[in-house]
Amino acid sequence: MPTPPAVEAISARKTYGDGQAAVVALKDVSVQIGKGEFFTLLGPSGCGKTTLLRLIAGFETPTAGQILLDGNDITADPPNLRPINTVFQNYALFPHLTVAQNVGFGLEMQGRPRREVEETAAEMLALVKLEAMANRRCSQLSGGQQQRVALARALAPRPKVLLLDEPLSALDLKLRKEMQSELKRLQTETGITFIFVTHDQEEALTMSDRIGVMSAGKILQIGSPRDIYTKPANRFVADFIGETNFLSADLSGQTLTLPGGFRIDLTPAQTKGRQGQVTVALRPEQIRPADQGLSATVTQLVYFGTDMHSHARLSDGTEVVARMQTSPSGEAALHEGQAITLGFAPEAIQVLED
Amino acid sequence: MAKRKDFSVTRLPGFATIALTAFVALYLPIVTLVVYSFNGSETVAIWGGFSLRWYGIAWDNTQVQEATLRSLIIAASAAGIATTVATMAALATTRTGRFKGETLIYVMINQPLMVPEIVTAVALLIVFAAVKVATGYTGLGYLILAHAAFCIPFAYLPIRARLEGMDLSLEIAASDLYATPWQTFRRVTLPLMMPGVIAGAMLAFVISLDDVIITEFVKSAGQDTLPTYMLGQLRRAVTPEVNAISTALLGLTVLMLTAFFILTRTRD
Numbered sequence: 079m080p081t082p083p084a085v086e087a088i089s090a091r092k093t094y095g096d097g098q099a100a101v102v103a104l105k106d107v108s109v110q111i112g113k114g115e116f117f118t119l120l121g122p123s124g125c126g127k128t129t130l131l132r133l134i135a136g137f138e139t140p141t142a143g144q145i146l147l148d149g150n151d152i153t154a155d156p157p158n159l160r161p162i163n164t165v166f167q168n169y170a171l172f173p174h175l176t177v178a179q180n181v182g183f184g185l186e187m188q189g190r191p192r193r194e195v196e197e198t199a200a201e202m203l204a205l206v207k208l209e210a211m212a213n214r215r216c217s218q219l220s221g222g223q224q225q226r227v228a229l230a231r232a233l234a235p236r237p238k239v240l241l242l243d244e245p246l247s248a249l250d251l252k253l254r255k256e257m258q259s260e261l262k263r264l265q266t267e268t269g270i271t272f273i274f275v276t277h278d279q280e281e282a283l284t285m286s287d288r289i290g291v292m293s294a295g296k297i298l299q300i301g302s303p304r305d306i307y308t309k310p311a312n313r314f315v316a317d318f319i320g321e322t323n324f325l326s327a328d329l330s331g332q333t334l335t336l337p338g339g340f341r342i343d344l345t346p347a348q349t350k351g352r353q354g355q356v357t358v359a360l361r362p363e364q365i366r367p368a369d370q371g372l373s374a375t376v377t378q379l380v381y382f383g384t385d386m387h388s389h390a391r392l393s394d395g396t397e398v399v400a401r402m403q404t405s406p407s408g409e410a411a412l413h414e415g416q417a418i419t420l421g422f423a424p425e426a427i428q429v430l431e432d
Numbered sequence: 433m434a435k436r437k438d439f440s441v442t443r444l445p446g447f448a449t450i451a452l453t454a455f456v457a458l459y460l461p462i463v464t465l466v467v468y469s470f471n472g473s474e475t476v477a478i479w480g481g482f483s484l485r486w487y488g489i490a491w492d493n494t495q496v497q498e499a500t501l502r503s504l505i506i507a508a509s510a511a512g513i514a515t516t517v518a519t520m521a522a523l524a525t526t527r528t529g530r531f532k533g534e535t536l537i538y539v540m541i542n543q544p545l546m547v548p549e550i551v552t553a554v555a556l557l558i559v560f561a562a563v564k565v566a567t568g569y570t571g572l573g574y575l576i577l578a579h580a581a582f583c584i585p586f587a588y589l590p591i592r593a594r595l596e597g598m599d600l601s602l603e604i605a606a607s608d609l610y611a612t613p614w615q616t617f618r619r620v621t622l623p624l625m626m627p628g629v630i631a632g633a634m635l636a637f638v639i640s641l642d643d644v645i646i647t648e649f650v651k652s653a654g655q656d657t658l659p660t661y662m663l664g665q666l667r668r669a670v671t672p673e674v675n676a677i678s679t680a681l682l683g684l685t686v687l688m689l690t691a692f693f694i695l696t697r698t699r700d
Contacts, residue, residue, distance in 0.1 A: 135608060156607065157604075158607045158608075163609065166604075170604070170605035173624070174623045183606070187610040187612075235609065235610065
């Protein structure tokens, strides 16, 4: 018998309010998250990712559907009976307790002996490199330190699943980068399943084993960072993760006709049986000047140091951005108003769902 | 806040005069009271040199002693009851989901602040008279209950303010960390709301200590509190003894209100 996933949501629905004013925050979401996985829920604010997290934590009960932990239905369990801990966006550290007391709180509530509580708290503080702060008040700590205390507090009871609700959003860029690798290290060391919520696509791409992209209360696509980036299922995912160009095209058999009449042959895996009018995505970094390809006119060149963003207009008026490498001297091989042919590998084309 | 600097109320004509008049009107009577409490003469109006004589007389006066003790018993009991009820009311109005008639409940809790005290006093007199006849009980219970009732909003408001200022996610975090609802209350909510509870209790205590109208209507014979005893004294010969008692009461009140301000201002 295969081991059940660490966390599973089955058709989880959450509605706030009732009647005319009802808001559906989560529309029958089903997802399976494996043991020891670093799973990220990614989406813009209001997409339902935090609602899903709160349903897993037990802070809210689903209007319909089920939440399973290791295959057991925990939908009706209150949060204190779930071996799941949360790192809150605002940390929610207890201001009347010391750092060590905060970290030991969960174990103490579980009724563990005082000695064990103190030892584990010290161990956890060592894990997040805050041993020296054990007897401080939380208000005396910096934002980054508070963040680490919140992490230690949530990890101390050795939960089966750790939920992280945009924990890095309050930190400055440098600290955020540090904490990203810190989190990844902690997850590898502890082997605990992490469910991470963020609206930052870069954070999601660099840290996750798998990403679930959410929008308007639904999970649109689940996959590895590479899959999500290179094979976005639809326009929203392609647009939300990284930069991309959208082109209208026509599919006939395996042959794709792009604006200006340029034709290429796609594989069946790419076309997914679609015919007729389709929208395709093409990443800017996949485009090169070539002998064959899309005919365009350069409209604008933007120098970024590492590369050059060339904006070009196709014959049907579509604006396309191509990221091209700069020469060692930083000089552009192109100039505005120049006619150019934009080439790309056929595999770079993604046919999107509607 | 550049605007605020440009417009300063202190530059309005007559500001100094009005401010000074207001302060004099507020504090001159109190200063006079305090000064004349150290009066050595027999009457309030004539200064007879500095003396602690009337403090001694008040201290030795058995009627003052009894009235003081009675006032303290009533104030402590009433503040205790009012604070307990107010704490529960504050929790119920801030820590549950929105419910129908929430505003009505809020208004009802604060009823003593809005209904003229004399109306409450008369109402209590009538009700308690009937209860006295029915039960035969004539103890301090009536005064304690009456005081507790009008002290509730004074205890409720600072506690509610404290609870509203508290981050709800702390209680959610506690439940996330395996605390049962009772443990969450005991270990997180209560310690954090404590300054509000203490402030509420002290405010209730002071309000009860100083009440005249309701006490005057509700008390049975021989149940004078300090303020009603003093009122009774004023009807006869006015001696600096009343000044001495008032000053002592003032001292106690100032002490408690200072503690109240310190407690409500220190947040986390």
